[in-house]
Amino acid sequence: MLDGRDKKIIDYLQRDAAVPVADLADTVGLSVSACWRRIKNLEDSGLIARRVVLVDRRKANVAMTVFVAVRTSRHSIGWLDTFREVIGAIPEIVEAYRLTGEMDYLLRLVVPSVEVYDTVYKELISKLDFMDVSSFISMEELKFTTAVPMNYI
Amino acid sequence: MLDGRDKKIIDYLQRDAAVPVADLADTVGLSVSACWRRIKNLEDSGLIARRVVLVDRRKANVAMTVFVAVRTSRHSIGWLDTFREVIGAIPEIVEAYRLTGEMDYLLRLVVPSVEVYDTVYKELISKLDFMDVSSFISMEELKFTTAVPMNYI
């Protein structure tokens, strides 16, 4: 269903989607039309979900990353729905996961400074009750990629 | 330096970079040429770093997210360099941060299953010494966006 060339195409486009089809065709060893058709198929199938631009976080003045681990005492669907709504509306929260283990939820925030983080923190706790909130400030981003491995398909 | 329209343009492109310039110009209330020039400037300035495709994780068979918090006893530059190298070479590790507080590093992994996670885990501990490794499996992704807030620029 998906051969090595398809994987190569996705691998490439996950890193750079601004490349002309002709160049990409060249690197994977296909003609322009064949390569274009494969890209089209990958988009139609939904494997390639969308195209976006990635912003330089430093230049956008949100260089600081903070992880927030929260625990709640309210384990209900209603609480979760509200939580989802609240974090969805806060643009500084870029990732949120419900976890196994001692911490219930893990959030990743991008902010300009500790001061702004504190504002977001206050906004968060003003809207929802938490049993425990722990913050971890990132000193260094060692790796960040939007490219997922193509070995498992 | 950067007005409301520029921010609108980036906000839009962070969600969908496949939109034709003419459509985008329309939504932000600009002529095509003006809009195109602004996009060009944003790219040249580096604020828009690059364009990528985002892959549907379920369809790519890497639906499972695992967080790995690690502590090390080796606090040296050499160790950090090796660590960086090792995590850079493992495609399942999509994010890695050096943190303040009790956990030294936090990794985010995307894998098909617990079995595969175990393989990656073994690969990791075979290459580096850790004092402590804790895994947190994500039950649900509540939010994930590559779009950063444009309020701070």
Added chain:
DNA sequence: TCTGAAAGCCGAGCTCA
């Protein structure tokens, strides 16, 4: 069925008023 060549056409990229 998937390929590559080649034509057609749309829109990005540039010129000018």
Added chain:
DNA sequence: TGAGCTCGGCTTTCAGA
């Protein structure tokens, strides 16, 4: 800065493997 032209490159068509 906005209108309009130009042309590169996306998209389609068609024949062959």
